[in-house]
Amino acid sequence: RGRGPGGLGRTGTGVPPMRLHAISCDVLARPVLACAARSPHAVEVTLLRRGLHAQPPRLRDQLQAEIDRAAAPGLAAPGDGDRDPAPPDAVVLAYGLCGGATAGLVARDVPLVLPRAHDCITLFLGSRERYAEEAAAMPTYWYARDQLERPAEPGAAGGAGSGDIPGWAADTDAQLAAQRAVFVERYGVDNADYLMEVMGAWRARYRRGAYVALPTDAETGPDGHDGRAAEAVARAESERRGWLFERIEGDLALLGRLLDGAWDDDVLVLRPGERLAMAFDDGDVRAVPANA
Secondary structure, X not given: OOOOHXXXXXXXXXXXXXXXXXXXXXXXXXXXXXXXXXXXXXXXXXXXXXXXXXXHHHHHHHHHHHHHHHHOOOOOOOOOOOOOOOOOOEEEEEOOXXXXXXXXXXXXXXXXXXXXXXXXXXXXXXXXXXXXXHHHXXXXXXXXXXXXXXXXXXXXXXXXXXOOOOOOOOOOHHHHHHHXXXXXXXXXXXXXXXXXXXHHHHHHHOOEEEEEEOHHHHOOOOOOXXXXXXXXXXXXXXXXXXXXXXXXXXXXXXXXXXXXXXXXXXXXXXXXXXXXXXXXXXXOEEEEEOOO
């Protein structure tokens, strides 16, 4: 099932030119935009807020709405301008299962393409095999540049690819303080402290903090910093929490293949009329009839 209908996504050389619409979490903003720019295809990119992970059903609804909008010919959202009236050849999701949030998504009119991945860490590391190796090494809280540079939404918990913890954490002391301030305003001091204690319990399960260094870290942001500033934050936070800290080299190979149309066994292509379902094996995801 690595090849799309009509020969879409053939691996190797000679992939026919395509129009792709990529939808990604903004923790992958720089990598997705970099891979889209290098793709031999015309790739339009939509970024969704990382805070949507805090409520998987809400994320699923938002993703389905974006998929349907992207696939609808001539249907443009405000700010799209002179959008091509023809639908894309495929909609590409730079998402994994993400706590089950993507299970249930439906390909209606055009193919829906996504990596066979448990979560975004597979995309950061470049393969399912490397993800499995790192996951088996020790319980790890993952950091990445785009994650740290984007504000967390109050109520979210857990880090990048943090397994069954839905959403994204307030990752630094400053973000935790901002989160507590919101809770105090809404619920009062005592309730805010209780919520912070409960939400902080997830940290006890981790032994390592790992910063994924990517080629895009070399780029300087609007604040004049590159990825070294984010790595320093990740190191400081890991040490403060008593975790071992490691800098791990990332790999954009899987994300690159996803946007290059080189859809091999690490990529699932849903044909129109199919629905995404969990796969209880190392494939992570599978396609089933939408009405099943």
